[in-house]
Amino acid sequence: MARKTMAFYPPTPLxxxxxxxxxxxxxxxxxxxxxxxxxxxxxFEFFELENDINDWSDVFFEIxxxxxxxxxxxxxxxxxxxxxEVLLVPMEKLSSAAAxxxxxxxxxxxxxxxxxxxxxxxxxxxxxxxxxxxxxIDQAVRHFHLFQAxxxxxxxxxxxxxxxxxxxxxxxxQVYPYSFIAVLMINQQLQMIQTFAFKTTEDVCxxxxxxxxxxxxxxxxxxxxxxxxxxPHGDLHRRLQQLFTNxxxxxxxxxSLLPGMLEEYHPHTFTxxxxxxx
Numbered sequence: 001m002a003r004k005t006m007a008f009y010p011p012t013p014l015x016x017x018x019x020x021x022x023x024x025x026x027x028x029x030x031x032x033x034x035x036x037x038x039x040x041x042x043x044f045e046f047f048e049l050e051n052d053i054n055d056w057s058d059v060f061f062e063i064x065x066x067x068x069x070x071x072x073x074x075x076x077x078x079x080x081x082x083x084x085e086v087l088l089v090p091m092e093k094l095s096s097a098a099a100x101x102x103x104x105x106x107x108x109x110x111x112x113x114x115x116x117x118x119x120x121x122x123x124x125x126x127x128x129x130x131x132x133x134x135x136x137i138d139q140a141v142r143h144f145h146l147f148q149a150x151x152x153x154x155x156x157x158x159x160x161x162x163x164x165x166x167x168x169x170x171x172x173x174q175v176y177p178y179s180f181i182a183v184l185m186i187n188q189q190l191q192m193i194q195t196f197a198f199k200t201t202e203d204v205c206x207x208x209x210x211x212x213x214x215x216x217x218x219x220x221x222x223x224x225x226x227x228x229x230x231x232p233h234g235d236l237h238r239r240l241q242q243l244f245t246n247x248x249x250x251x252x253x254x255x256s257l258l259p260g261m262l263e264e265y266h267p268h269t270f271t272x273x274x275x276x277x278x
Contacts, residue, residue, distance in 0.1 A: 001053070002031065002062045006046035006265075008258045009068060014043060022073045024144070025152065025273060026136065027082040029178055031059070032273050033069045039256050041274050043069050048177055060139040070143070079140055079149040082181075084195045085113070086130035086151055088120075099129045107131070118154040120161075128154050152181070153193055160185060167223045171208065172250075174272045175228035175236070180204060184211055191215055201236040205243060219243045225250045227271035 014035065020042065025032040029051060035043040047063050064070045085107045089099070099115050113131040120126045130151045140147060160172065160183060172183040180198065184191045192215070196207045212222060227250040230236050240247060251267035252274060261270060 001050050002047045002059050002066070003049075004045060004066055005048050006044065007068070008041075008044045008260050010042055010258065014069070014072060020075070021078060022069065022075065023078045023080065023273070024070075025080045025082060027176065027179070028084070030176060031063055033063075033067060034273050035069060035073065036274060039253075041252075041257050041261075041270070044258070044261070044270065044273065045069055046273075056133065056135040056139050060143055064143060075146070077144040077147040079144070079147050080152045080155060081116075081130065081132050081136075081149065082152040082176075082195070083130065083132065084197075086128060086153055088126050088153075088190075088193070089129055091125045091127050094127050094129070103129060103131055116149070116151070118150045120154065120157055128157075156181070156183060157190060157193065161188070161190070167246075169217050169222040171212070171222050171224045171244075173204075173208070173224060173226050173228075173230075175204075175226070175230045176272075177229060180228070182208060182211060184215060186215065186217070201239045204236060205239050208240075209243070220245060222246070223248075227251075227268040229269065232266060 020035055020037045023034045023036070029049045031047045031049065033045045034041065045067055049059060053059060085103060087102055087106060089102060099117065103115065110131070112134055114134050114137055116130055116132055118128040120128060128151055140149065160166070166185055166188050168187055170185040172185070174181040178197060179195055181193065181195050183193045192211060196203070198204050198207070209219070212219060222244065223246040224240065224244045225248060226237070226240070232249070249266070249268035250271045252271050254262060254267055256274070257267060257270060
């Protein structure tokens with residue numbers, strides 16, 4: 001049900017020390033756990049989940065049983081939810097009833113979810129509203145006695161709006177197994193953020209081109225920044241090379257990573273998991 005596909009640990013046993021942070025990112029088909037000390041990565045685990053989850057209590061139990069991070073760390077935890085049922089709503093248009101109505105209108109009704117919200121930077125005047133399965137929240141309360149949670153989009157947007165190096169047209173792409181997040185910024189203003197499921201590289205290209213077309217810009221006018229599960233010599237990157245002349249990988253500094261990470265992977269593989277907590 002939960003298969004550990006990546007694991008990196010320090011050469012000496014992990015000790016719980018002041019300043020160290022445990023981050024748990026929960027998506028529909030994965031859970032990623034990382035421990036950092038300031039800007040230095042200390043440990044990382046990635047679990048891929050089956051596509052038929054009926055009981056999240058089994059998922060949490062299996063991950064915790066097979067994790068060298070979660071079964072030893074008892075301090076404060078940052079939880080980031082990466083689920084697709086999320087909307088950005090102007091603050092003046094939001095109320096408790098409206099949040100439920102908006103989500104139901106777009107994603108349908110569901111009694112087994114809780115509605116959460118994150119406030120973005122004041123100048124944006126936007127609230128992030130999203131659904132999280134009640135069973136996931138129950139398990140978080142059970143396994144992490146002291147935690148704070150937010151949607152992954154919130155941390156991505158906070159980081160992007162704080163950057164001063166963005167070009168006029170900027171497209172950020174974070175690739176996960178079977179899904180990717182795309183963020184479009186124009187003149188340093190957020191235009192769109194969305195998660196797309198994909199099966200083929202053609203799916204990814206179609207969604208990205210559709211985003212640009214909807215906003216009246218072309219790949220030639222757009223800089224694309226890539227990170228996550230995208231191989232430099234893989235088919236997806238080759239296709240993006242054909243579309244975007246202005247592109248780069250968003251790499252973490254190699255000195256901030258554990259040595260074993262670079263034996264099999266690239267620095268940009270880990271950027272979404274170590275570089276998104278605001």
